[in-house]
Amino acid sequence: MEFRLSQLVLPSLQDKNDAFLLKELTNMWAKYKAMAKCLGGFFLYIDRAYKIDASLSDVSVRCFRDHVCTAHYQKFQDAAISLINQDRNNNPTDKGLLKNVSTFFFEMGIGKDNTHCYINFEKAILADAAIYYSRLASEWLACYSSVDYMTKAESCLNNEIHRVSEYLHQTTAAKLLQVLQWQLMGQTASKLIEKQKVENHDLATYQVWFNLQ
Template sequence: MKKKLTLEEGLNILKEGITKAMMILDGYPTSALFTCEEYMKLYDCVYDMCVQHPPYEYCADLYEIFKKALEESITSKVMPALKDKTHIYLLYELWNMWTKYKVMAKCLGGFFLYLDRHFVEDRKAVSLSDLSICCFDDLVCSELYPKILEAAISLINQDRDDNSVCRDLLKNVSTFFVEIGRGKMHYYENFEMAVLASTANYYNHLVPEWLLHYSSADYILKAEYCLSQEKERASQFLHQPSVEKLLLVVHEQLLGETASKLHEKQRAECGDGSFPYQEVLSGCEGLNLGEGSSRA
């Protein structure tokens, strides 16, 4: 008859595996840390502790051990790596740590897999996969989300000014906001709102300068160029509905709210106002604001 594992005995077996799994956050590949035999030993340990008869059935304890392992990995390795980072360096390190954390959480989840098949379903608990995301959200996003959002908006504005090659990073940040929401889009939607607000502010500050220094026709060409650039840029890191909203914001800032001022400028340039205002705006007739967009 197989000897019953006590909680202490099982934890002693699991501790080594948990410690090794955390090394994934230091850059070690899973294949370099575990042999198939070692991995199965850890899985079997959890399995045995789940199927033993009371008082040796430890599903609830193992669930907490898994959760504490995730929390410890974040507080001991993830947060120290992110804590002092700002701007683009924070975004790079966030994606780096999030990518490695997901691998580590999947590795740990493999040890504790039987909990998903038994305890989680019976107790209506959060799945191991969702729990790993919840821990990251609670311990990282709750503290650093404002800094992450600020850094992302700053990077977008930097891209507008110097056409930097960081759009892959912006795509990663956008993906992170979706993944950390576990199917709910609140982080991404907050990101979208911040992008739209900063875009409106960015162009609101440019309009007076452009009206002062450019002819009405050149202003229209400038607006058309900006819309084209915004579409190309945003399409690389925003979902299509967000791209359409952004283009509408840019159009409104550059051509909607300035319509009367452009009209006045055109009349001043033409002297007798012989050219109709509609002709000044003809350069905008073919602008593509994205499928499904509406200027109404």
């Protein structure tokens, strides 16, 4: 397995970036799993007869994780988050690829030697989303009325629910929505209230001025 990874998988990932890198990664992972499954049939008897602690399935996942995922994790993560933001900005995005990448990170965390690849991926997604929506909230507060802000925030939440449900694990999607709610509504609550007071005061002043005409 290590030979296949070093001679076939790693060279195929070299010099690739962004979506091209992720497509090659998920393609190679699918082929690798198919190979491991075939070998598993041959070694199943040995696993049972000799009560080997680690099954071939666990060994194959650990091998791919150590030689491919761990070695290039940051590059895979950055490419995936870039695609997620591309989707947020309503640019054409391969959501099937994002689903496959999310599944890949999840599967990298399966087994006795769990290194929490998916947990790290999830943390990165949440941290990036917090930065993205904090910046968006600041822009909206500066450019829109409190009513328009609330309308845009609600629309944004609904869009995010629909979007991430297509490619993120259910538990991650729920955590992501909590981040959005805090960045768009919770953290800006006091500023929104103050903005609304100013708007109401300006409206009242305008009405007084209008009645004097």
